[in-house]
Amino acid sequence: MSTKPFFVSSPGKVILFGEHSAVYSKPAIAAALDLRAYLLVKPSEDPNIIRLDFPDIGLSHSWNKNDIPWTKIKEYVQAKEGKPQISEELIPEIIDLLSDNLNVPGMLYSVRSTLPIGAGLGSSAAIAVCLASAMSILGGHVAKASVDYDAKSTSKNHEDEEFIDKWSLMGEKCFHGNPSGIDNAVATHGGAVMFQRMKNPAAPSVRTNMRNFPPISLLLTNTKIPRSTAALVAGVSALNTKYSKTSASILDAMEHLANEAYQVMVKPFFGPEETRTLRELTEINHGLLVALGVSHPSLEKIKIIGDSHRIGATKLTGAGGGGCAITLLNENVSKAELDNSLEEFEANGFETYRTSLGGKGVGALYYENVQEDKREEVFSEIAFTKFKDREEIIQALGVQNVSGWKFW
Ligand SMILES: Nc1ncnc2c1ncn2[C@@H]1O[C@H](COP(=O)(O)OP(=O)(O)OP(=O)(O)O)[C@@H](O)[C@H]1O
Ligand SMILES: C[C@@](O)(CCO)CC(=O)[O-]
């Protein structure tokens, strides 16, 4: 258990194929984004106070440790070899997780994110993974992260990542009830995956790493229309109940589509024919998501703009209903066509990002891995909460910029 301050960080994701159908045990393909959440954990000035500080959403809350009925709560905690165990029900797990704080002094948990919130890029999962990894460090349930940013993933400590992945799913359950687990899996492990939740909820999901993820040229466009994943997942569930056979066919089509995309993406040679197939599958996937009722006029607008300038294939990504769309760009798209689209996106109030996919998963920045004369500045709560924008956070803490970040 560490009582020195530390940071943890985990990435957002882009779902290329299979959002929503992933909830119904169909395969889906997603990759880690270079936008991330950062969580600072620091001993409280008053050791009896547990404080959450989430300035991005204007939330700050404190508990006095002595007001929490720890002894009663502990009766519900199941542990194996000292590690808290995950079960299917949510409530006991939350209690269990909280009870990990029994043996640590009061802590401050402060979160900042470079991810747009509620925009389909897995902002909730990145937070859930940060919290799960911080609790795992504090509870002594994982080994110290020790793999450098540039090191090959073969030396990864899989057991610890699996532990964090499982517990972060509990966090995602708090956010939206019935998550497939794909977002927190990518936020934990990074890279790119084919993911499938099992029909039996007790069985672990299947995750196939896609090591040779093809170099896809991708544009991300944010409608900035806020929406909630919980509401959209509930909407699809209602559609399934009302039109069960029709909706089952749509979900089956999504399954075939994700499988076809996977076959193309793992080919040793990824040329123009393969990228064209992916674009065609992207178009079909968007159509199926529209049929499930999770698009939005602003997402359709992005699609119309992209299609009219012929820049590539556009689909919504994540839960939809607003948030972001992705465009798989044509290889031969002209600069003029692209610039015209970007101008139109901007004129409509949309924000575009050029991003790279397949980056690092969860990582930690420990106190002792920061140069002594820089520690005070790096772990300053005041500086952390006051960063103005994404660029300031990335410059001061970015896993790719700041030496000392370690991974499992
Ligand atoms: N920086 C942050 N600080 C605090 N809470 C956050 C932050 N980012 C995300 N959240 C939490 O996550 C919620 C948004 O999660 P939601 O699942 O609806 O969208 P998303 O994860 O961004 O998109 P998707 O699930 O489609 O990938 C917010 O309402 C908030 O509770
Ligand atoms: C909509 C959804 O498929 C993806 C949200 O990013 C929900 C989930 O899989 O948990």
Ligand SMILES: [Mg+2]
């Ligand atoms: Mg989410």
